[in-house]
Amino acid sequence: xxxxxxxxxxxxxxxxxxxxxxxxxxxxxxxxxxxxxxxxxxxxxxxxxxxxxxxxxxxxxxxxxxxxxxxxxxxxxxxxxxxxxxxxxxxxxxxxxxxxxxxxxxxxxxxxxxxxxxxxxxxxxxxxxxxxxxxxxxxxxxxxxxxxxxxxxxxxxxxxxxxxxxxxxxxxxxxxxxxxxxxxxxxxxxxxxxxxxxxxxxxxxxxxxxxxxxxxxxxxxxxxxxxxxxxxxxxxxxxxxxxxxxxxxxxxxxxxxxxxxxxxxxxxxxxxxxxxxxxxxxxxxxxxxxxxxx
Amino acid sequence: xxxxxxxxxxxxxxxxxxxxxxxxxxxxxxxxxxxxxxxxxxxxxxxxxxxxxxxxxxxxxxxxxxxxxxxxxxxxxxxxxxxxxxxxxxxxxxxxxxxxxxxxxxxxxxxxxxxxxxxxxxxxxxxxxxxxxxxxxxxxxxxxxxxxxxxxxxxxxxxxxxxxxxxxxxxxxxxxxxxxxxxxxxxxxxxxxxxxxxxxxxxxxxxxxxxxxxxxxxxxxxxxxxxxxxxxxxxxxxxxxxxxxxxxxxxxxxxxxxxxxxxxxxxxxxxxxxx
Numbered sequence: 238x239x240x241x242x243x244x245x246x247x248x249x250x251x252x253x254x255x256x257x258x259x260x261x262x263x264x265x266x267x268x269x270x271x272x273x274x275x276x277x278x279x280x281x282x283x284x285x286x287x288x289x290x291x292x293x294x295x296x297x298x299x300x301x302x303x304x305x306x307x308x309x310x311x312x313x314x315x316x317x318x319x320x321x322x323x324x325x326x327x328x329x330x331x332x333x334x335x336x337x338x339x340x341x342x343x344x345x346x347x348x349x350x351x352x353x354x355x356x357x358x359x360x361x362x363x364x365x366x367x368x369x370x371x372x373x374x375x376x377x378x379x380x381x382x383x384x385x386x387x388x389x390x391x392x393x394x395x396x397x398x399x400x401x402x403x404x405x406x407x408x409x410x411x412x413x414x415x416x417x418x419x420x421x422x423x424x425x426x427x428x429x430x431x432x433x434x435x436x437x438x439x440x441x442x443x444x445x446x447x448x449x450x451x452x453x454x455x456x457x458x459x460x461x462x463x464x465x466x467x468x469x470x471x472x473x474x475x476x477x478x479x480x481x482x483x484x485x486x487x488x489x490x491x492x493x494x495x496x497x498x499x500x501x502x503x504x505x506x507x508x509x510x511x512x513x514x515x516x517x518x519x520x521x522x523x524x525x526x527x528x529x530x531x
Numbered sequence: 532x533x534x535x536x537x538x539x540x541x542x543x544x545x546x547x548x549x550x551x552x553x554x555x556x557x558x559x560x561x562x563x564x565x566x567x568x569x570x571x572x573x574x575x576x577x578x579x580x581x582x583x584x585x586x587x588x589x590x591x592x593x594x595x596x597x598x599x600x601x602x603x604x605x606x607x608x609x610x611x612x613x614x615x616x617x618x619x620x621x622x623x624x625x626x627x628x629x630x631x632x633x634x635x636x637x638x639x640x641x642x643x644x645x646x647x648x649x650x651x652x653x654x655x656x657x658x659x660x661x662x663x664x665x666x667x668x669x670x671x672x673x674x675x676x677x678x679x680x681x682x683x684x685x686x687x688x689x690x691x692x693x694x695x696x697x698x699x700x701x702x703x704x705x706x707x708x709x710x711x712x713x714x715x716x717x718x719x720x721x722x723x724x725x726x727x728x729x730x731x732x733x734x735x736x737x738x739x740x741x742x743x744x745x746x747x748x749x750x751x752x753x754x755x756x757x758x759x760x761x762x763x764x765x766x767x768x769x770x771x772x773x774x775x776x777x778x779x780x781x782x783x784x785x786x787x788x789x790x791x792x793x794x795x796x797x798x799x800x801x802x803x804x805x806x
Contacts, residue, residue: 247631250710254625258618258681259637265678266644266652273655281658330550338543346793347551350558352800353785355757356737358778362557367774370560404554412797413804454804459616465648468741472761486650493654494746503654510651517646518725 243424245448277504281420288500295473295504304480308488315395315484316463319402325460327407331414332440345415349410356405363401364388367473391481394474401469406462410455417451418444454526457517464513485509558782565775572771587776591763595777599752600759601784607669607744607755610735611676612730617730619681620722623688624714628697638689639683648690649679649742657746672747676737684729687803691725692718724802731799738785756781 274344277295281288299305330348334341351359353429368386376382421444429443468485470476476483483491491511493502564572565587566580591597627632656675657666661706665671695718703713748754754762760781767773789796 247629248568248628251625251633253711254714255622255637257614258622258677258685261618261674262641262644262680262681265656265675266647268642268660269652269655270644270647272659276655282791285542289668330547331694333543334546336538338547340544344547344551345797346789348554349793349797349800350555350786350789353735353739353789353796354782355741355760356766357741357757357761358781361760361774361778362561365564365771366560368547369572369771373576409556410803416801458804461648464614467603468757471741472764488654489650490742494657499654499658506651506654509655510648513648514646 256518273503276500277487277507278499281499291500295500296508299500299508302505304483305485305488305492308480308483308485311395311482312464312485315398315402315466316460317465318399319406320401320456320459322403323406323410323463324455326403327410327455328414330407330411331418334411335415335418342346345412348411349398350408351405352409355464356468357472359401360469363397363404367397388474389478390470391478394478394482398470398473398484401473402463402466405469406459410459411460413455414448414451417448421447447525449528453521453528456524457521460517460520462511464497464509535693561775561778564771565779567772569769569771572775587772588780591773591777591780593611594767594773595759595763595780596751596754597759597780600754600756603669603753604738604755604757607673607676608734611673611680611737612733614673614677615680615684615733616726616729619678619684620688620719620726621714623685623692624718626685627689627692628700638685641685644682645686652747653742660747667750667753669748669753672744675747676733679743680733680736685732687725687729688722691722693703695721718776728799728802730802731796735796735800 278290278292279288279383280291280294330344334344367388371383372386374380387397390529403520425443425447426439429439434442466484467490469484470484470487474482476487485505489502489505490497492505496502541649560576563579564576566583568586571578571580626638660666660671660675665674700713703717704710708716739757740755741761744755744758745761748758751762752760760777763777764774767777
């Protein structure tokens with residue numbers, strides 16, 4: 238009797254404080270997630286009222302689908318270059334900015350600006366730059382590399398996406414690197430200089446090892462974001478020319494909402510979730526192992 | 532020695548300035564061309580406009596249904612963020628202060644769920660909410676933002692509340708405050724830094740989000756700013772001047788907001804990332 242009463246009391250406290258958040262969370266994330274796993278075993282088209290259970294067929298067609306496979310490889314390539322270049326650029330900017338340059342705030346705010354604006358707009362801005370401004374420059378200043386639009390050539394369109402990605406994310410990562418660099422204890426750096434380490438050696442042997450936590454965060458964030466890019470892709474190239482720049486998010490979207498193939502689309506999405514979860518967890522695990530104490 | 536340092540500093544500042552110009556120039560080019568006609572843009576997109584006529588802007592403003600889209604975006608962002616802050620802070624407080632087994636499990640589920648990308652559940656989300664007729668309304672969208680936003684917010688509040696000494700709350704309880712009153716009068720004001728961080732991260736996310744509203748809000752009157760820009764730009768791509776003006780009026784409110792709050796925004800982003 239008493240136990241029951243205290244259970245009811247606990248339950249009502251829980252519902253009053255955590256009820257709304259828990260309810261929204263479960264109905265928006267957990268239920269769709271579970272229903273999504275169920276969907277991957279059916280042949281539902283999103284409209285018909287009936288669907289049948291077809292076992293692992295959808296997963297098989299994910300692995301046999303050439304469009305999906307190509308798009309997946311392209312995404313890996315895009316993620317690889319964008320993550321590396323973003324982090325190099327961001328670190329260099331942060332390093333120079335924290336080395337006693339005046340006007341740090343102005344630079345910091347300026348580099349961060351692209352992060353305030355939605356991906357669709359960023360994509361459109363660069364679409365205009367690549368297919369109008371740069372073509373004009375190429376034709377009038379005799380620069381053959383720009384004389385035709387980058388977005389109409391599959392190879393160059395890929396690099397256009399990488400450039401926009403680096404431009405978009407580097408300001409964000411720079412903020413994290415700046416705070417990491419400011420937190421490297423001054424006395425260790427001084428000790429290293431007294432021991433005769435020059436600027437470059439101090440960077441490699443002292444600063445970089447102390448910065449591992451920042452690298453962990455930045456690589457994690459940039460991996461997560463670049464894997465899932467959709468809006469910039471849509472606005473900049475729409476996947477073209479000839480689907481050559483269709484990143485994985487767009488492929489999944491098209492499969493489900495354009496081809497009306499919910500089962501296969503969700504199987505692709507679920508596969509993607511497993512890959513991204515594995516890669517990011519492995520990355521965090523190994524970076525954590527590399528961290529050193531001051 | 533001092534001279535060398537000065538020269539080095541000048542070189543660094545110069546290099547940074549060049550990079551900064553490269554970062555900002557896309558916006559400047561869009562701005563310049565938003566005042567021109569299509570012919571002027573095609574003949575030379577680098578030239579400054581001959582006159583600063585606002586006709587492109589007025590046309591873009593009406594054709595985009597700008598005021599409507601702006602109000603939609605504002606309502607969705609403000610309500611989502613308020614609800615996320617209120618619900619998450621209360622949830623986190625309960626999860627920290629009541630050490631029930633169930634609370635530990637649910638907190639673990641909150642944290643674990645953060646690894647699920649939106650694309651992983653967008654298809655079932657649309658089918659579930661489509662089948663119960665909840666698409667096409669801003670209120671459904673707000674509800675979904677709450678669902679997507681609470682896990683990170685609960686996680687961040689959880690970390691902060693743990694560091695608040697429980698004696699403070701006990702004192703208030705002895706003075707006769709209930710759990711609810713203690714939370715709002717004592718705890719919530721202390722959470723201000725975390726609340727700021729969460730608000731900034733969520734405003735940037737929700738205001739700029741495209742994929743979720745594009746799946747939920749199919750009716751033109753419900754569109755948010757990113758959506759109406761998308762449809763507008765798709766329709767008027769060939770009319771560059773008009774399209775550029777459309778981009779500028781969408782970017783402008785964000786930039787204005789940024790000018791006044793940049794320190795908070797950058798700090799918020801930083802706090803949000805290192806947690």
